[in-house]
Amino acid sequence: MKFLFCVLIQWQLSKEYGNICTIWITHHPVVVLSGFQTVKEGLINHSEELRDRPLTHFLIKAFNRKGIGFTNGHSWKEQRRFGIVTMRNLGLGKKGMEHQIEEEAHRLVEAFSQAKGQPLDPSLLISNAISTLISVVSFGYRFSQEDEMFQKLLEGIDVLARFGVSFSHVVYNFFPWLMKYLPGPHKKALSCMEIALSFAKQEIKKHKERQDLQEPQDFIDFYLLQMEKSKGDPNSTFNEENLAQCILDLFAAGTETTASTLMWVLLLMVAYPDVQERAYKEMEDVLGSSHSVSYQDRKKLPYTNAVIHEVQRAKYILPVGVPRRCSKELNMLGFHIPRKTLVVTDLNSVLCDPKQWETPSKFNPNHFLDKEGNFIAKEEFLPFGAGARVCLGEQMARMELFLFFTHLLRAFRFQLPEGVKEISHKPVVGLSMHPYPFKLCAVPRSSL
Structure with missing residues (x-):
């Protein structure tokens, strides 16, 4: 909550004070970096100095300095390095x-087709598809969406995440010694965390009982093999x-972000039917109606690829880049930033610079196309962050967005329900x- 507050202020003050601005929260300085060149200088040119995460009293209590997302130092280095290699x-x-x-894209097309062209809310179908994929990566198999324990895992992560951006989180960090004796949302968040961890540990136990160290199939298998080696x-x-904790990190980082982006994709296709039809026509002209789509096909579909990138740029799904903390003193662009200072990167200002x-x-x-219509990879495109903490699941997210989008658009034409003239383009800030x-x-294209 306080980081979001910082950035809202920064939007008002950056023009007056420049792209490096310090905001004081009580006696704590928070440095906010805005604009592409400044953020690049911080995250890429000073990646090592800005590799740490600030850990609040609540985050330490909830995560116990475990996993990848909210830990620092030697443990973070080992876990992240392993995560990168294993995801590859x-x-x-x-x-x-x-x-x-x-x-999963085929299953999602089938789920959409059940509505037979009638109005539907796509949010639950998309969230289920994304969480199912992370389940396959983590555990090696799909869970039924009716599975009670799997739902508790997802619910626990959701409750914990929402508490993290709430005012109650701020209160907890001011009075951690008092809050452990008082009831409130922090108790529910910590309880949900325990339930989610318990589920993950049950899956680990199952894997240990049947593991084959010679042929690892999923994240848990690879990790158990690494434990044996170490x-x-x-x-x-x-x-x-x-x-x-790493398993929970995968679900927390990969579900909400990718699902929200896909929701924006569908909303913007409805809002811009000319863009939708041009992307569909490109797919039909290049691939033909019988050709199945692969991730490599993005190289043959420059406009379709550009549409996906532009959705990520125009509708960036985080209010602010996840905060960093200086691991050592930093001199940047003529400014001295002391060790342990909180640094917030305004990635929205980069994507809208x-x-x-x-x-x-x-x-x-067209932001991602040259004059000949070829796709352009742009250095300023940083929705996954940059530097030492760049998103661990970037490659998986890119594949999900491309394959879900192409499968859905080839199967359906998306449009507003009858009588509805427009839908809001404003985001829910959370x-x-x-x-x-x-x-x-x-609307199934086969019936058009």
Whole structure:
């Protein structure tokens, strides 16, 4: 909450005070970086100095300095390095990540088709599809959406995330010694965390009972294999507590963000039917109606690829980049930033920087196309962050967005329900900047 407050102030003050601005929260300074060049200088050129996360009293209590998302130092380095290598390994092979995403995309098309072109709210269908994929990556198999324990896992992560951006979180951090004796939302958040961790530990136990160290199939298998390899290393941080927390990190980081982006994709296709039809026509002209789509096809579909990138740019789903903390003293662009100072990157200002984008406040896929219509990869495109803490699941998210979008658009024309003239483009400001609830009609193209 306080970080969001900082950025809201920064939007008003950056023009007057420049792209590096210090805001004081009681006696704590928070440095806010805005604009592409300043954020690049911080996250990329000074990546090592800004690799740490600030850990509040509540985050330490909830995460116990375990996992990847909210830990620092040697443990973070080991866990993150392992996570990067393992996510890469899970993407390989005939039953790798892309194959799993394609299968889930087909299931999502089938779920949309059940509405038979009548108005539907796509949010639950999309969230279920994304959480199912993370389940496959983590546990090696799909969970039924009716599975009570799996739902408790998702609910626990959601409750914890919402508490993290609430005023109660601020109160807890001012009075941690008092809050442990008082009832309130913090008690529910911590309880949900325990339930979610318990579920993860049950899955770890199942894997240990049937594990085949020679042929790891999922994140837990790879981690247990690493634990075995590290048995004689006294400095190893590979243990079941870290593994359980890493699993929760994967769900927390990958579900809400990707689901919210896909919701924006559908909303904007409804709002811009000309863009929707141009992307569909490109797919039909290049691939034909019988060709199945693969992630490699994005190279043949520059306009479709540009549309997805532009949705991520125009409707960036976080109110602010996840805060950093200086691990050592930092001298940047003529400013001295002391060790342990909180640093917030305003990634919205990067993705809407008027110096980098022709029409920053408008949805415009041409931002990613040259004059000949070829796709342009732009350095200023930073929705996954940058530097030492760049999003661990970036490659998986990119595949999900492309494959879900292409499968859905080839199967349906998306339009407003009869009698509805428009839907709001304003975001709900919270943990993510997701759209207000809306309904659309997914009209099967075979019936057009």
